[in-house]
Amino acid sequence: MTGTSGVELLKPIEDVGGAAQPLLQVTGLTKHFPVRGGLFGARKTVRAVDDVSFSIAKGETVGIVGESGCGKSTTARLLMHLMARDAGEIIYDGRQVGRALSLRELRRGMQMVFQDSYASLNPRLTIEESIAFGPKVHGMADMVARAQARELLGKVGLRPENFAGRYPHEISGGQRQRVNIARALALSPRLVILDEAVSALDKSVEAQVLNLLADLKREFGLTYLFISHDLNVVRYISDRVLVMYLGEVVELGPVDQVWDAPAHPYTRALLAAMPSSDPDRRTETPPISGDPPNPIDPPAGCRFHTRCPFAEPLCAGATPKLAALDKMGHQAACYMAIPGSGHSRAPQQEGGRNT
């Protein structure tokens, strides 16, 4: 249907580890930003991302949720190596980035779609040129790259003959986001990071783009890391989900388990804050009070204890580690979920769970 058929897309980087090897393994990812309070103020640090670890299996969609400022986007930029991390290890398909896998190769294996569809396209380049830019950087001839760009425009549902020569300001937000997706796909990545990629679109367009993402995932065998603050969207698209609070992962697990039986009080508050479409089940009282604490000076112990209705003296002490709740991979960093932790609501024996 695209007109210019038979154009070879860039070959994806080869699968090294096999199906059992996670596509991405992240351990201890940390990024602290130095901030100076005034000219002679003391140097402080914002703990934007603090010791974040997770893995993404091949073909899976992992969601990251959390309120603004919790480090979702910083995590995405660290994974893309758009900013240097302070600590942590990133392993792509069994190969450590920077050692066995060069940054240049990683860029072909991992691409990103940004939230602001307008700012993420160069206003001076036509859509075709924007999509063809990446492959040309990786040595593809101009004509081939342009032909591939047109092919990809067809794949994201934009007729190339109408859109290839247009400029970003001439098309709508939803169409621009499709272009951004095509641009990300131009390097044949296996992992696509979608950083609030549909958040700025209106609901009907958002649904179209989400379906497009699902189609593309099937067609190209993609793996998604889907960052969003919209819990409904995350539930719809994700297999597994990470809940972040103030730069830390507080809960992670299969999306159904986390939604049906949230173990961390923060996750519970997030889910309770979701607007309901049923007027009989309206949320009257805010489930969580106050603003998130200043990340420059995060509270000691569990970072959520200042807003947690179940906080006990124990919570202000040591930081709780992620603990497994079941065999499905559901984990939470809360003393109430760790058996025998000393919290009054913690389960008494192994295997039980307090809800």
Next chain:
Amino acid sequence: MSAMTEIALQAPPATRSRGYWATVGRRILRDKVSLVCAVILIAIFLSAICAPWLGLADPYQGSMIRRLRHIGTVGYPLGTDELGRDMLARLIYGGRLSLIIGILPVILAFVIGTSLGLVAGYVGGKVNTAIMRTIDVFYAFPSVLLAIAISGALGAGIVNSIVSLTVVFIPQITRVSESVTTSVRNMDFVEAARASGAGPFTIMRVHMLGNVLGPIFVYATGLISVSMILAAGLSFLGLGTKPPEPEWGLMLNTLRTAIYVNPWVAALPGVMIFAVSIGFNLLSDGLRSAMDIRN
């Protein structure tokens, strides 16, 4: 293909879009003020370039008996100067030097200043500090004073005044270039280009330059008038062109003694400087709005 993607396929209008510069050109043509300015400037340019073939009187040939004739005198449509030379010929020939002195320093400063600002803004950090603080040292001097100082140190002459004016304009253009670059470099499309693995030079060439050039170009166009006035000032002080070379600034200087005798003729070189300056100023204003294609 699913039903959802079909919807997007039906939506697009089928008109083909023009290139960026074609759009800008079309918008300039619709702007009356810019169009008039462009026509006047082109007329002045063409007459200066074609001066030898216009059948004008010799601009160097004076006559003691025909000094300071009024505008409209038979044979001398714009009168004669204090040495009896034909004003029309001198004004048109004078445009050659005046325009070169007005435009060349701006072009040179545009090339150098844009590059410096682009590097400073894109690389940032210590490189930025090194470039911008050095620029600040030059920026601290008033531009007229700096031009006079450099011209004075290098000695009188056209080449030296071009050099001194270039040095005066580099800091100003670098500052504009640096601030525009800094704002563009934080945009997502530059991040996206880095994420696709492009090196700094490719990014600067493909993604930065096109977005940075517009505002700097408009600013530089405005500087042409400043350059012409400064050059006139240098000639006035005897640091630029030497008599009997026709040049508007120098002519203004020598004719000032005749201001009580024949004020209209004495004002003519000033009128030319004014016309070209205001022409470039209004044209740069028109360019600014025409290049903002988003509205």
